[in-house]
Amino acid sequence: MKKLLLTILFLQVSNFLSAQEYHVFQSSGFNADVIADGIGGAAATTSIALDAGDFTLMSADFENTLGDPVPAYALPVSGLIDDLSLSGLSFQLAGYYENNSLRLENTADLGSLSFFNPAAATNIYILANSGSGTATLDGIIYFSDGSNQPFSGAVIPDWFFSNALPVVLSGFGRVSRTTDIMENPANDPRFYRYDIAILPENQTKDIVAMDFTKSSTAAGIANIFAVSAKLLGTCPEPTSLVASDITETSATISWTDAVIVPALGYEYFITTSNNIPTPSTPPSGEANGNSAVMTGLTIGTHYCVWVRSHCSATESGEWFSVCFTTGEISTPYTGSDIPTLYTLTPTASSPNTCPGLLTVHVPYGYHINGVSTAYQMQTASNGWMSEQRSLLVCNTTGNAESALTSGIGGSTGTYSYNRSDIHIADGAVGDVEFELRAWRTYGGSDCNADYNRVLASSWTVTFSYAPNLGTQHFNKGSFIIYPNPSQDLITVATDVMIEKVQLFNLLGQEVLQQNNINAKETQCALGSLPTGKYLLKVISENGVETKGIIKN
Structure with a gap:
């Protein structure tokens, strides 16, 4: 009876959520039961441990023996997991009494999930974690017309401590399959969300299945628990919204057409607030093409422009935004990946022989009035994100940031850095040179990219400017x-x-x-x-x- 009731509950929840903006796939292909449930020891109610230490997850109805108190910290009996980091998104775990994880332990292990309720989507969301270390996955997404979209390098963090991916849910405890002792570490273990954007040419096709292959050689055991998606809908939004030709009083906003081109073009709304407009917010204007020019702006002011598809007199799509500041110019780095210099304890005054160099041009009659920078540092081999150090320097003025910035995370992966309100170049005019110095505190010697590096395509310097x-x-x-x-x-x-x-x-x-x-x-x-x-x-x-x- 318990199995029948749970099955009905899972299907009812999935059918309800499928009607919403986000779609919960009903999947087959799981190969391991790693969630203890009902009455009986953890080993008796699972088929294998989640990690190499013989620990597994547990349901809120788990009892070691009849009459034992059920855990106050555990996964919900329904198996429905709401994503705490993305409002409206949910995942549905498979039944706890059956295989509920696609578990990939060894290098080149392959598994497949097939979806009973295919759907066209713009984004795929994978609920996953890894036991006993980080794991990396490659895979393929299959569509109803027989085409596919591969993905690679999906880094899934260990189920403890990491913030390298969005944390969907945490603090639900675990149980030993050897001793049946339950543990409740603060904020652990964790479910993570790995996101994959569906290419525009595939967004009108139903997603029918996915393959996963463990590509990493480290000990981490990958566990895939569920897949959800953002539905395409009948009035999808435009993509690749960018602001360009930004001056002190104007900017051009452009975008790529939605995969279903709206019959009435696009609407835009401009505001100095970061708040998303409501569906009933009157637009500021309309654009029949793929761009619109904003004029009459105030220098040094932060603006957000929201664009949506206007499909009919009664239907408009979701608002999609880009933000910018007038009197602000962003310059990307065009060189190769920037290596890191090995230094055990670098400081803001430490030498660095292999920085990246980037020159920005300040318009005539203006000077720099504040700088921001963004970049990503990526690990390799067995380097960790927490071993990354970096510093921005303005060579033109001779000023540098007062302290190093450090990465976070005792695992491999890619860490994003964003800093603003930096005043090391204030007053500079003409061509102004910056350098990004990067160090690592582990791995080899001298400058190389073997353990940590700055991704070339990710580094930008953005400066605000004011009249002289x-x-x-x-x-x-x-x-x-x-x-x-x-x-x-x-x-x-x-x-x-x-x-x-x-x-x-x-x-x-x-x-x-x-x-x-x-x-x-x-x-x-x-x-x-x-x-x-x-x-x-x-x-x-x-x-x-x-x-x-x-x-x-």
């Missing part, structure tokens, strides 16, 4: 100082004649003075001064103005 004072009227307090903070040389600039500059420490003591300047720009050397805060007094045709600076 030469294009503005010099009002009270409008002179600029750059770079600020600075390690040595600063520039003071206005559009009127500077007569005298004085620098004072916070005790009111004068530490520097320049007289008879009679120019609109002057430089001051701070190299001999202690680090700290100072007050800079500028005497010009407009009177006396004072601003704070930082010597670092």
Whole structure:
């Protein structure tokens, strides 16, 4: 009776969810029962352990012997898992009384899942984890017309500790098949979500099956528990939305057509908020083609443009967005992968003989007013993400970030880095050179990519820019100082004649003075001064103005 009721419950839940935006595949092909359930020991109610340590998962109705208390921490009896990291997405585990994992232990082990309820989708979501270490998978997605889409290098983290992939669910405990002792470690074990984008040419085809092959040689045992998808729907959204030709007052937004081209074109909504508009939000405008120009914008302002398909008078698709800041330019790195230098304990002042170099161009009449950077570092061999160190330097100004940035995760994988509000290049004009220094704390010697590297295609430097004072009227307090903070040389600039500059420490003591300047720009050397805060007094045709600076 228990098996029949659970079967009915699983099918009812799956059928209900299939009608939603996300689709839960009903699958066959699982080859292992790794979830203890019902009455009886863990070994008696499973076929094999999830990992190499003879541990397995358990259901909330698991009892070692009749009358034992059921665990307060366990997988739900229904097998329905809501994704805590992506609202609306759910996964359905197979019955606990039968095989419920596609378990791949050895290199080249192959398994297949077939779907009883095929569907056309834009994205596949795989619920998985790995026991006794990380595992890597290759595979193939099969479609109803006989075509397929391969994937490779899917890194599945160990079921403990990792945040390398989105964590769907955690903290549901485990049980030993040897001793039947239940454990409840904080925030562990974990289910992860691995995402695969379906290529546009395949999005109108039903997905019918998937193959998985363990490609890694390490000990990690891959376990695939469920597959869900984001449905294509009848009014799919456009893709590859990008902002380009960004100036201080305008930007061009362009995109790739939805796989089902909407009959009435596309609608867009522009806002200074990051909040997604509701389905009933009136659009700001319409575009019959694949682009729209936003004009009348304010410099230095963050905007988000949302675009959706307009399929009929009564049907529009989901909003899809891109965000940008006016007066902001992003420059990608075009070189090869950047190697890492082995240094056991690198610091922000450590030398690095193999950095990546990237030059940005500041438009004439403007200067840099803040920088952000993004890149990915990837492990190789048995390097770990936690062994990664990196630092951004502006060679033009001679300034660098004050501290290294470290990776996280005691496993292999790819770690993404994003930092903003960096002020190491403020005031720089023309061609400005940056370098990205990368180290590893384990593996070999010197510079190489054998254990860790920066992926070339992932590194960008984005800078905000503001008008130089030469294009503005010099009002009270409008002179600029750059770079600020600075390690040595600063520039003071206005559009009127500077007569005298004085620098004072916070005790009111004068530490520097320049007289008879009679120019609109002057430089001051701070190299001999202690680090700290100072007050800079500028005497010009407009009177006396004072601003704070930082010597670092």
